[in-house]
Amino acid sequence: MKAAVFLLLTLLVPAYHTGAQCITDNAVDLKVQAAISSIGYKPTACACGMACGSWDIRSDSTCHCQCGGIDWTAARCCKIGLE
Template sequence: MIAPVGGSASHMMKAAVFLLFALLVPAYHTGDQCIDNSIDAKVQAAISNIVITNLAKAKLLCQDVSASGDLVSCPAGYKPTGCACGMGCGSWDIRSDSICHCQCGGMDWTAARCCRVGLE
């Protein structure tokens, strides 16, 4: 017995679509994506090793500076972490991100603790 033409074509189309999905889906999930994931993992591992190595070498480098008057500047690349004032003055502020300023009048000296992060 011969099947109707429409039914056979419909079955052939369904089979072709099924075969297409059967071939493409595994290729997509195991092909480029797998390679991309492998490359991503290796890059992340390399970056992590570099960061860990450099963090282990990081060190806080500090120095004290002082000057007469009510202002003292930290050297280039250093930031003040604290200030001290002469004549028993305890009021100070940090100006322009690198200058210690004692707020009392007639200041005889000002000192700063200046620090930066460096590598050994």
């Protein structure tokens, strides 16, 4: 019986804690949502850390650096409008 209870606890406790998220993670998620929610803006150029000069724009909305170990990425965005 003790083994069954121990087994049950080892299965349930990690499942409970896997959904926990740090305050820092929540702040980063909010910053990302604010950055990608700019309606009408499209990336026109990118810059990557670690001296990476190889990048592309994916899905018409995301800067993608093509080097490994990138520590930062920046995008130059312009407002797109038709008159």
